[in-house]
Amino acid sequence: MATLTLTDITKVFNSGENDEVIAVDEVSMTIDDGEFLVLVGPSGCGKSTTLRMIAGLETVTSGDITLDDRRINDVSPANRDIAMVFQSYALYPHMTVRENMRFGLEESTTLEDDIIADTVTETASLMDISELLDRTPTELSGGQQQRVALGRAIVRDPAVFLMDEPLSNLDAKLRATMRTELQRIQADLDVTTVYVTHDQTEAMTMGDRIAVLDDGILQQVGTPLECYHTPQNRFVAGFIGEPSMNFFDGTIKEQTLVAQQFSYPLSQEVKSTIGSTREITLGVRPEDILMHREADNVIQADDHCFECVVDVVEPVGESNHIYLQFASDDSPHPETFIATISGMQTISSGEHVIIEIPSEAIHLFDTHNGTALMNRSLTDSDSIETPRLR
Numbered sequence: 001m002a003t004l005t006l007t008d009i010t011k012v013f014n015s016g017e018n019d020e021v022i023a024v025d026e027v028s029m030t031i032d033d034g035e036f037l038v039l040v041g042p043s044g045c046g047k048s049t050t051l052r053m054i055a056g057l058e059t060v061t062s063g064d065i066t067l068d069d070r071r072i073n074d075v076s077p078a079n080r081d082i083a084m085v086f087q088s089y090a091l092y093p094h095m096t097v098r099e100n101m102r103f104g105l106e107e108s109t110t111l112e113d114d115i116i117a118d119t120v121t122e123t124a125s126l127m128d129i130s131e132l133l134d135r136t137p138t139e140l141s142g143g144q145q146q147r148v149a150l151g152r153a154i155v156r157d158p159a160v161f162l163m164d165e166p167l168s169n170l171d172a173k174l175r176a177t178m179r180t181e182l183q184r185i186q187a188d189l190d191v192t193t194v195y196v197t198h199d200q201t202e203a204m205t206m207g208d209r210i211a212v213l214d215d216g217i218l219q220q221v222g223t224p225l226e227c228y229h230t231p232q233n234r235f236v237a238g239f240i241g242e243p244s245m246n247f248f249d250g251t252i253k254e255q256t257l258v259a260q261q262f263s264y265p266l267s268q269e270v271k272s273t274i275g276s277t278r279e280i281t282l283g284v285r286p287e288d289i290l291m292h293r294e295a296d297n298v299i300q301a302d303d304h305c306f307e308c309v310v311d312v313v314e315p316v317g318e319s320n321h322i323y324l325q326f327a328s329d330d331s332p333h334p335e336t337f338i339a340t341i342s343g344m345q346t347i348s349s350g351e352h353v354i355i356e357i358p359s360e361a362i363h364l365f366d367t368h369n370g371t372a373l374m375n376r377s378l379t380d381s382d383s384i385e386t387p388r389l390r
Contacts, residue, residue: 002068002081002159002192004031004054009063011049011216023049025216026063031160034190036183038207040197041239046216047196051162054194055084067159078108083153084162087169089145091137091152097124098133101152108156119155126185127151143174150182154189161186161193167202179206200240204228212236234370237283237363243321246289246337248282249367257282261326261335265303267359273374279367286321288361288376289339292354293347304359310351311336318343324355 011024024046031037039047052058054065056077065072072080083104091100101120105111111119124130127147137145146166153161166182167175183206186193197203203210204224212219212227212235220232224240231237237245250259255271257264257280264282266274274280292305311334312323320341325334339355341347364374 003033004160004192004194005064005066006030006050006054007064007066009050009053009065010061011046011053011058012061023216024053027213027216027218028063029211029218029221031192031194033192036186036193036195036206036208038195038197038203038210039213040200040203040210041213041219043198044215045213047198047213048164050213051084051164051194051196054160055082055162056080057084081159082162083156083158083160084164085149085153085166087165089137089149089166089169091145091148093137096134096136097129097140097148100137100148101133101155104152104156120151123151123155126154126188142170143178146170146178150185154185159192161191163193163195165197166195168197168199175202182206201242204240210240212239214239230372230375231363232372234281234283234365234372237365237372241285243286243338243340245283245285245363247365248337250280250282252278252280261329262306263303264357264362270359270364270374274364275373277366277373280373281365281367281370282357283363283365284357284361286338286340288358290356290358291322291339291341291347292356293351302356305354305356308353308355310347310349310353313347313349315343320345320347322347324353327352 006027006029008026008028009024010022010026013021013023015021027050039050041047049058053060056072056075060073067081092103095103098120101123102116105116105119121130124133127150129144129147129151132140132144132148137148140148149166167178170178179202195206207224209221209223210227211221214235220227220236227236227240231240234247238247248259250257250264252274255266255268257266259282307327308324309327310322311325314321314323320343322339322341323336324339325336329335361376363372363376365372
């Protein structure tokens with residue numbers, strides 16, 4: 001077990017004469033002893049490159065990687081006390097499961113054969129693959145191969161685990177099962193772990209903390225709920241959460257945010273929070289939008305209520321994702337946004353509804369640089385009604 005620290009690490013690839021690509025740009029973070037940290041971001045954001053630099057498979061252009069108090073930039077991968085699980089599992093096809101799991105210990109340690117055999121047997125039991133030890137990888141399912149790859153890493157008893165999208169080759173149901181298994185195993189072993197994924201659902205459900213990357217730049221590090229409820233910028237707000245947060249660009253005029261299709265009055269407190277910024281993006285999560293089927297006088301009098309038309313209904317079982325258009329939008333291709341209601345409620349395309357955007361639920365961002373100016377208050381979360389159709 002160990003604390004892993006990245007200090008301003010940068011990776012620059014030379015793709016041609018005087019042509020440089022900055023894959024990772026001055027990323028700094030500390031992964032505490034025994035912590036499960038998830039690196040998440042879109043494809044090409046630099047998360048796998050960051051993992052490969054930690055493992056020693058890519059050189060660090062600048063910055064430092066330290067394991068406890070030891071700088072490991074120039075330490076060979078075999079001597080870093082780090083084990084990595086790859087997306088492809090990287091099992092030797094001509095070896096049995098037992099031989100695959102033994103191989104790393106035989107090559108990197110001086111342990112006696114009987115100790116190696118006992119270690120492999122114990123780890124196989126932990127991974128529930130004891131009956132597979134004499135099979136070759138070609139005789140295994142994807143989930144079994146994934147367990148073998150994890151077991152091969154575990155037998156080394158490393159200070160740090162690195163996992164590069166290890167579940168991406170599994171079907172949806174098995175992925176869900178293995179997410180739980182991975183969390184249990186990591187908690188039992190209490191090993192510092194860095195897990196890479198582009199799937200924000202995996203990030204939200206698995207990590208003690210998540211680190212969000214975009215275009216090689218670290219956007220935010222925090223607990224899953226911190227990144228969800230208090231994103232530091234528009235990118236994090238839009239990337240974390242499914243369906244994504246809705247965004248509406250507007251301009252502040254006196255004490256009102258004037259967007260293309262609606263005007264949204266702001267309280268004096270909110271106005272003070274955003275200061276002199278005039279170009280503002282309002283964000284609201286789909287589950288925070290309230291929908292009303294009947295436009296009664298009370299609702300119509302509310303400045304935060306707007307008439308909309310249902311465009312598409314997307315049922316997903318426990319909930320329905322409702323794609324909406326503002327009734328006032330008479331353009332040839334009206335823009336849509338999403339509200340989420342209970343799956344027990346029925347609604348059809350073409351219906352007219354009233355949507356309500358509660359003032360307690362909104363996020364505000366600087367339109368130009370995406371910086372969060374105000375996030376919804378978690379202390380007010382109990383006052384936000386459960387989304388439903390009335």
